[in-house]
Amino acid sequence: MLVNLVQCHGGSALDRAARSRSESPVLRGARTDSIGFARKSVSRVYVLDVHPLCYRGSKPDSSEFLWWMRAFLRRIVLDDPVIAVFDGEFGNDYRRKILPAYKAGRRKFKPLDPSFKWTRGLEASFSRFQCFLRQCNIPVVKVDNAEADDVIATLARQVNDRSLKAVIASPDKDFKQLVSENVELLIPFADLRRWSFYTVKDYVEQHKCEPGIELGLRCLLGDAADGVPGVPGFGRKTALKLMRKHGSLENLLSAAAFRTVGKPYIQDALKEHSVLLEKNLEVLSLRRDINVELPVEWCLSRDKSNDLAALQWLEKELEMLQRV
Structure with a gap:
């Protein structure tokens, strides 16, 4: 499992700014991290399905991730906690043993490249996405031999076990099977260019059943x-x-x-x-038994003070990739 292990390229200004921030006032009874940010209790946790956000239609497009994350951070989550999930290597193997045709036509991507080689495509962008998420105080999870969908389903169950609501941010229709009073979806509608919540009420209105x-x-x-x-x-x-x-x-x-x-x-x-x-x-059927742990810190409020700088950094990084 990969959890916030990707380091930013060199000693970026973004890193230095994060390290030099002054301590914020501590709220009574709140958990505090190493730089003094007060971690408050929350009622919901967002679980972000990263890979589908990197496409415009069926074509890979790194700028799509930037666009959706800008709207996601500024208009939706604010300081609610977010967990980002990437597909693990060989994640499809479990289902392909049952059904060999499963996702057989999907394009395969190389493993994430932690050395930040300046190459085109999503392979190079993924490392920057992880760095960006880290700067936004969003933990990153990648479990080899497991699909992101199963990791997300497992994390959603664990969030519910803590008496919190899980909100799965993804366009993937597979997650509709998880919709309940304690699990909502947040769907990016590409044609409308906006995020939209999808709840039990929406499902019942659409299908006339639970x-x-x-x-x-x-x-x-x-x-x-x-x-x-x-x-x-x-x-x-x-x-x-x-x-x-x-x-x-x-x-x-x-x-x-x-x-x-x-x-x-x-x-x-x-x-x-x-x-x-x-x-x-x-x-x-989405699996909910993947070997991944949910630390209590991931269910507390998120320090969003670095979001704007992180978005600006990612935009510049992607512009540099396009020029290579």
């Missing part, structure tokens, strides 16, 4: 982008009707085994593709 059906719904429909096949001939209307009635994929398959689902073609399709659906369930 979020508990989401995983089964995705198993029935599949996910072409991730190489997960759905049940042939099943459209969204049919899948929604089945999930609203049965509540979960397990209940649906149990009913199909006793031929109590309904129309013959649906009954036959579920029986024929039951093995596929069981694989989909294993592949699409």
Whole structure:
């Protein structure tokens, strides 16, 4: 696991400014870090899915991360705690053993380069992103052999275990299966160029049922982008009707085994593709047992006094990369 291990290139002005800040007044009863910043209790923790923010459509674009982070820090989180999660090396292997086609078409990127070689592309930008996050007092987590989605799901569970609300900042629809009274989504809508919260209320308004059906719904429909096949001939209307009635994929398959689902073609399709659906369930279920720890400090208020300087630094770094 990587946690705030990336150091900024040389002794940057950003680092020197952070070290030279004077101590702020200490609030009574608050936890204080090494430079005197008072760490207050909070009601929510944001968990940031970094990788999807680095794309404009399907194309890698480092400037997108800068744009979304500027809006995220200035308008949304303020001093609430944030945890940033990167994809680990070989993170897809677990699911590819179950379904070899899983994300087979995704572009592969080189490991993060801590030496800050001046090269183009996301490979060079990732190191700068980590440095930027560190300067914003945002811990960085990267667990090898684990997908970021599973790390985020695990951290969200641990946040809830501390009686706090978890807010997952990501455009990934996989996280809808986690939506509850204690887990919200914060979705970046590229066409609107704004972040938007997504809650249980939003899910119910959209689907006319509770979020508990989401995983089964995705198993029935599949996910072409991730190489997960759905049940042939099943459209969204049919899948929604089945999930609203049965509540979960397990209940649906149990009913199909006793031929109590309904129309013959649906009954036959579920029986024929039951093995596929069981694989989909294993592949699409987010794991919440990844070996990652949530320190108490990550659930206290964040010192945001360096955000503006960090954003300016990252903008200059990315401009330099474009000129190389």
